[in-house]
Amino acid sequence: xxxxxxxxxxxxxxxxxxxxxxxxxxxxxxxxxxxxGLGRSSLYHYFPGGKADMGRAAxxxxxxxxxxxxxxxxxxxxxxxxxxxxxxxxxxGLYAGGRASCLLGNLVxxxxxxxFQAELxxxxxxxxxxxAALAAEAGLPRAEAxxxxxxxxxxxxxxxxxxxxxxxxxxxxxxxxxxPADLLAGR
Amino acid sequence: xxxxxxxxxxxxxxxxxxxxxxxxxxxxxxxxxxxxGLGRSSLYHYFPGGKADMGRAAxxxxxxxxxxxxxxxxxxxxxxxxxxxxxxxxxxGLYAGGRASCLLGNLVxxxxxxxFQAELxxxxxxxxxxxAALAAEAGLPRAEAxxxxxxxxxxxxxxxxxxxxxxxxxxxxxxxxxxPADLLAGR
DNA sequence: GTCTATAATAGGATAGAC
DNA sequence: GTCTATCCTATTATAGAC
Numbered sequence: 131x132x133x134x135x136x137x138x139x140x141x142x143x144x145x146x147x148x149x150x151x152x153x154x155x156x157x158x159x160x161x162x163x164x165x166x167g168l169g170r171s172s173l174y175h176y177f178p179g180g181k182a183d184m185g186r187a188a189x190x191x192x193x194x195x196x197x198x199x200x201x202x203x204x205x206x207x208x209x210x211x212x213x214x215x216x217x218x219x220x221x222x223g224l225y226a227g228g229r230a231s232c233l234l235g236n237l238v239x240x241x242x243x244x245x246f247q248a249e250l251x252x253x254x255x256x257x258x259x260x261x262a263a264l265a266a267e268a269g270l271p272r273a274e275a276x277x278x279x280x281x282x283x284x285x286x287x288x289x290x291x292x293x294x295x296x297x298x299x300x301x302x303x304x305x306x307x308x309x310p311a312d313l314l315a316g317r
Numbered sequence: 318x319x320x321x322x323x324x325x326x327x328x329x330x331x332x333x334x335x336x337x338x339x340x341x342x343x344x345x346x347x348x349x350x351x352x353x354g355l356g357r358s359s360l361y362h363y364f365p366g367g368k369a370d371m372g373r374a375a376x377x378x379x380x381x382x383x384x385x386x387x388x389x390x391x392x393x394x395x396x397x398x399x400x401x402x403x404x405x406x407x408x409x410g411l412y413a414g415g416r417a418s419c420l421l422g423n424l425v426x427x428x429x430x431x432x433f434q435a436e437l438x439x440x441x442x443x444x445x446x447x448x449a450a451l452a453a454e455a456g457l458p459r460a461e462a463x464x465x466x467x468x469x470x471x472x473x474x475x476x477x478x479x480x481x482x483x484x485x486x487x488x489x490x491x492x493x494x495x496x497p498a499d500l501l502a503g504r
Numbered sequence: 505g506t507c508t509a510t511a512a513t514a515g516g517a518t519a520g521a522c
Numbered sequence: 523g524t525c526t527a528t529c530c531t532a533t534t535a536t537a538g539a540c
Contacts, residue, residue, distance in 0.1 A: 135523075156342035156427035159516060170517075172524050180517065231426065238481040239423050240343030250482040280479065280488055281472070288475025292467065294425040295437040301467055322505075346534060357535075359506055367535065507540075514533065522525075 150233040154242030201260040210268040228302025337420040341429030388447040397455040415489025455501045
């Protein structure tokens with residue numbers, strides 16, 4: 131049996147922006163088909179469970195991205211602030227400087243929320259936990275570190291929503307800029 | 318010509334929770350019909366432009382709610398903190414203590430974002446401006462007040478997203494609780 | 505102003521040839 | 523693994539009677 135023309139991971143990679151942009155309900159098979167360059171039937175070959183499977187794969191892909199590009203840099207070399215800076219730089223790219231929306235945030239809306247509740251909770255929690263660990267390493271009490279970490283993720287998500295509503299990237303840029311101080315600085 | 322059985326405002330009031338819960342793309346005419354108790358044709362009588370008209374009406378209704386229940390209380394009697402408290406209490410009710418999502422936030426996702434960009438921007442901006450005015454009245458420099466006001470709305474939106482993703486109301490409750498100090502306290 | 509009925513289209517999903 | 527063709531359902535929207 132011959133190797134696939136494009137590996138499944140590549141397919142998922144092309145699916146992701148559609149869910150990121152349109153949300154789950156708004157992402158139609160037509161769009162998903164067009165974005166991947168695959169016909170409907172080919173998509174069902176990769177994802178026998180249909181659209182739900184595609185959504186789940188997109189979340190997993192997003193989770194991997196977060197692990198590799200946001201969470202992993204937090205435990206690299208350098209000061210906590212330096213490491214945090216690497217995460218923020220990558221997030222700035224992912225969200226196109228505030229012009230794009232968040233896959234995870236979009237999937238919290240509508241039907242997909244219940245459909246992917248467990249996966250969403252896990253990803254959000256891992257993200258928060260990683261930031262909390264960094265803040266703790268920077269010298270903050272564990273409870274305070276956890277609160278600030280959750281607040282950082284809240285702000286990122288909120289800035290994408292409000293910036294999207296205003297049609298302005300400033301809220302996102304300003305929010306990213308203040309996270310280092312708000313997360314790591316002593317009280 | 319006889320008076321309508323239910324006034325249009327009442328219809329919109331019943332439409333709103335559907336968009337608030339499912340977002341624009343996820344809100345089907347079937348759901349909207351069921352929620353209002355009206356058949357499809359009756360809905361088209363009130364909203365000749367179809368679903369887009371219904372969405373627009375829901376936004377207008379949400380904007381009115383915000384004006385009356387969130388913004389107006391900010392200019393009532395009492396200290397700025399007291400007035401802010403009234404807004405926060407009403408928001409806590411609107412969002413069911415963090416269990417519900419935000420109509421405006423949901424409409425920033427997908428097709429509806431472009432469809433209602435102007436309306437959304439206006440509502441978000443008015444909300445932010447009202448909070449900025451309060452912070453300025455409390456003694457903060459105008460620029461600082463504007464930043465803090467935007468941050469407050471960002472946090473509310475973000476807390477609803479993250480709390481929704483985690484399946485936990487704590488992020489929203491904690492976020493509301495800290496807004497008075499973060500918005501009004503001297504530096 | 506509301507209804508039933510229905511159009512017209514887009515949605516998700518499947519069958520079967522290659 | 524991919525395609526074309528198709529199915530069934532749900533969708534948005536409209537027509538016309540009352």
